Amino acid sequence: MRIHRIPVPTPFYVGDVNAYLLEGPPLTLVDTGPLTDEAWAALEGGIRSAGFPVDAVGRLVLTHPHHDHSGLARRVRRAAGCPVYAHPVDHDRLLDRPGEWNAIAGFLGETCRRAGAPGWAAEAVLAGLEVLSGYTEPLDAVQPLDEGAVVAVDATRLRVLHTPGHARGALCFWEPDTGTLLSGDTLLPTISSNAILEPGRHGRFRERTLVAYLATLERLRSLAPRRLLPGHGEVLDGGEDLDRLVAGRLAFHRARADEIMGLVRAGARTPWEISQHLFPDPDPAFLFLVVSEVVGHLDLLADRGAVAFGGQDGPWIVAPAGGV
Numbered sequence: 260m261r262i263h264r265i266p267v268p269t270p271f272y273v274g275d276v277n278a279y280l281l282e283g284p285p286l287t288l289v290d291t292g293p294l295t296d297e298a299w300a301a302l303e304g305g306i307r308s309a310g311f312p313v314d315a316v317g318r319l320v321l322t323h324p325h326h327d328h329s330g331l332a333r334r335v336r337r338a339a340g341c342p343v344y345a346h347p348v349d350h351d352r353l354l355d356r357p358g359e360w361n362a363i364a365g366f367l368g369e370t371c372r373r374a375g376a377p378g379w380a381a382e383a384v385l386a387g388l389e390v391l392s393g394y395t396e397p398l399d400a401v402q403p404l405d406e407g408a409v410v411a412v413d414a415t416r417l418r419v420l421h422t423p424g425h426a427r428g429a430l431c432f433w434e435p436d437t438g439t440l441l442s443g444d445t446l447l448p449t450i451s452s453n454a455i456l457e458p459g460r461h462g463r464f465r466e467r468t469l470v471a472y473l474a475t476l477e478r479l480r481s482l483a484p485r486r487l488l489p490g491h492g493e494v495l496d497g498g499e500d501l502d503r504l505v506a507g508r509l510a511f512h513r514a515r516a517d518e519i520m521g522l523v524r525a526g527a528r529t530p531w532e533i534s535q536h537l538f539p540d541p542d543p544a545f546l547f548l549v550v551s552e553v554v555g556h557l558d559l560l561a562d563r564g565a566v567a568f569g570g571q572d573g574p575w576i577v578a579p580a581g582g583v
């Protein structure tokens with residue numbers, strides 16, 4: 260199976276996103292880029308450079324539903340008539356973008372409130388969401404892809420891994436013979452992936468995304484991948500380098516948890532207060548990532564028995580375990 264990496268421009272801070280074209284049959288595209296004409300031109304051009312017209316794409320697979328990875332999915336489907344696959348937990352948001360954006364807006368506002376953020380911060384988060392919503396359009400149909408499934412491309416069998424954390428329906432694709440891992444945003448070579456807070460399932464208010472993410476990282480490490488095809492950045496070759504990358508990410512989160520523990524001991528009592536110490540002047544576009552970062556690490560510290568963290572409907576209160 261030949262693999263072509265197609266860098267696609269985005270208007271976002273993260274820069275280019277990678278789509279991957281896997282030579283089939285069936286000709287398989289992994290991710291698309293955001294809904295812009297520039298991204299479409301790059302995606303179509305990349306597919307053409309690999310020797311195929313865009314309507315030859317026989318299948319589109321999404322690593323996760325973020326705008327930079329899935330924004331052009333509808334346009335690809337319109338051009339190629341191919342099925343689109345994603346984890347079932349994300350189907351609602353892919354099919355009903357407006358409804359999903361409304362639900363997410365409610366969740367973001369409520370999360371900011373519970374984190375103790377001021378009104379202006381919640382407004383900035385919602386304004387950012389509004390901007391992002393312009394970079395996607397709803398799909399008319401999506402097929403399920405979940406843990407344990409196999410994506411067969413020519414003679415290669417890619418195993419589907421459900422890897423929640425960065426997104427609750429995040430998928431990675433694993434080819435054990437060559438040790439190749441297509442990781443989406445779950446593992447990136449140059450930036451750490453944010454375990455963005457998401458609405459909960461099964462009656463819970465939110466998912467414990469960072470707890471899930473660290474379990475995912477441990478799982479990926481245990482596979483001992485030798486080649487990483489990430490959602491952003493260059494392909495990374497070499498088992499030792501990859502092991503060092505994952506170890507570095509795990510160490511980063513341990514250090515961040517210790518840092519936050521120090522702030523709690525020093526008297527910080529809400530996630531927002533903690534975030535102000537860690538990121539005194541955050542770009543408004545990153546405010547929700549900052550809140551997610553702090554809340555996620557408080558989950559870890561609470562699991563460890565180091566802090567009491569929670570509260571039913573009111574603002575979340577943080578305290579060292581065993582008393583205020």
Ligand SMILES: [Zn+2]
Pocket residue numbers: 323325425426444
């Ligand atoms: Zn993402």
Ligand SMILES: [Zn+2]
Pocket residue numbers: 273276325327328444490491
């Ligand atoms: Zn991304």
